[in-house]
Amino acid sequence: MRRIVCTQWGGPEGLEIHEAADLTARPGQVVIDVAAAGVNFVDALFVAGSYQIKFPPPFTPGSECAGVISAVGDGVEGFSVGDRVLASGGLGGYASQMVISAESVTKVPDGLSLPVAAALGQSYCTAWFTMTRRMSVQPGETVLVLGASGGVGLASIDVARALGASVIAAASSDERLADAQVAGAAAAINYSTEDLKARARELSPGGVDIVIDPVGGDFTEQGLRSLRYGGRLAIIGFASGPIPKIPTNQVLLNNRSVVGVDWGAWAMHNAGDQRVLLAEVLDAVAAGTLNPAEPAQRPLDEAGAVLRDALERRLRGKTVLIP
Ligand SMILES: NC(=O)c1ccc[n+]([C@@H]2O[C@H](COP(=O)([O-])OP(=O)(O)OC[C@H]3O[C@@H](n4cnc5c(N)ncnc54)[C@H](OP(=O)(O)O)[C@@H]3O)[C@@H](O)[C@H]2O)c1
Numbered sequence: 001m002r003r004i005v006c007t008q009w010g011g012p013e014g015l016e017i018h019e020a021a022d023l024t025a026r027p028g029q030v031v032i033d034v035a036a037a038g039v040n041f042v043d044a045l046f047v048a049g050s051y052q053i054k055f056p057p058p059f060t061p062g063s064e065c066a067g068v069i070s071a072v073g074d075g076v077e078g079f080s081v082g083d084r085v086l087a088s089g090g091l092g093g094y095a096s097q098m099v100i101s102a103e104s105v106t107k108v109p110d111g112l113s114l115p116v117a118a119a120l121g122q123s124y125c126t127a128w129f130t131m132t133r134r135m136s137v138q139p140g141e142t143v144l145v146l147g148a149s150g151g152v153g154l155a156s157i158d159v160a161r162a163l164g165a166s167v168i169a170a171a172s173s174d175e176r177l178a179d180a181q182v183a184g185a186a187a188a189i190n191y192s193t194e195d196l197k198a199r200a201r202e203l204s205p206g207g208v209d210i211v212i213d214p215v216g217g218d219f220t221e222q223g224l225r226s227l228r229y230g231g232r233l234a235i236i237g238f239a240s241g242p243i244p245k246i247p248t249n250q251v252l253l254n255n256r257s258v259v260g261v262d263w264g265a266w267a268m269h270n271a272g273d274q275r276v277l278l279a280e281v282l283d284a285v286a287a288g289t290l291n292p293a294e295p296a297q298r299p300l301d302e303a304g305a306v307l308r309d310a311l312e313r314r315l316r317g318k319t320v321l322i323p
Pocket of ligand 1: 126147148150152153171173176215237240241261262263310313315
């Protein structure tokens with residue numbers, strides 16, 4: 001098997017490609033022949049050692065993947081060799097094979113391609129968790145999605161639309177906004193050239209109901225100020241780097257709420273609830289209520305370059321690595 005290895009924390013160009021013996025399954029585990037590994041911004045943070053959870057090197061990055069089971073350990077029930085599955089294990093996905101506890105594996109429904117399955121777990125579970133568990137998005141509400149052409153951004157558009165909300169997408173270029181409109185956004189704000197708060201209030205007089213923020217930096221305060229009476233701001237991530245400080249009078253005014261979203265930690269500590277959440281997402285995909293896009297495909301060996309692209313804002317939508 002072939003895998004990408006982080007031998008020391010740092011930039012993704014330091015990642016190495018290693019060949020190793022094929023994997024075997026211990027009791028309770030399955031081996032997956034990886035068909036595609038989803039690329040997530042957090043993978044670059046794990047490699048840099050700059051995320052709140054730190055994995056000491058050496059490790060193989062890749063927080064999610066999909067493929068076909070090639071070996072099943074003793075005691076595993078419900079899975080057989082040949083099953084198409086997706087896995088979300090935090091690490092290990094950037095490889096041609098991975099071994100993982102069967103409890104972290106889910107069957108991929110018929111009709112869902114393995115590249116799409118590899119790319120949807122984190123982004124869709126985060127968006128679904130945000131809008132159905134941390135807050136409740138109602139039909140007819142207006143949702144402003146920042147970083148709208150990124151992984152979490154596109155999933156948030158799809159989920160908000162599926163819940164009956166109207167979406168305003170905000171992103172840094174017209175090409176990115178075009179992607180967001182294909183995903184279902186009804187209106188667009190180019191926050192490189194337009195004032196986010198002023199334009200959001202123009203598009204949604206009185207303010208928007210909800211802001212989904214995976215970007216951080218200066219946009220968080222502008223998002224907060226875009227909210228109407230009783231509006232909710234979901235803090236999801238800080239892809240732009242700086243962790244913002246916000247004026248709390250803007251939360252007090254108009255009875256707004258700022259809601260933290262830590263899907264990853266929640267999923268880790270509530271495995272049963274996460275299985276229910278993922279099943280809801282997959283059911284909605286099977287029913288055609290949610291429509292995740294086909295991801296861009298890059299060879300596994302380009303993992304370092306792809307993560308550099310993520311860090312330097314060059315990726316659009318989701319990307320998968322193909323072993
Ligand atoms: N809280 C949770 O449970 C949770 C779960 C998943 C992800 N996250 C976090 O959410 C954030 C987004 O993740 P993702 O996988 O959606 O990432 P992504 O696909 O790379 O998208 C990030 C978006 O952020 C925007 N951005 C603004 N400044 C940027 C910069 N300096 N560098 C890179 N992107 C920048 C980009 O859009 P524009 O160019 O249009 O601005 C880009 O589309 C990350 O911080 C991630 O760790 C949190």
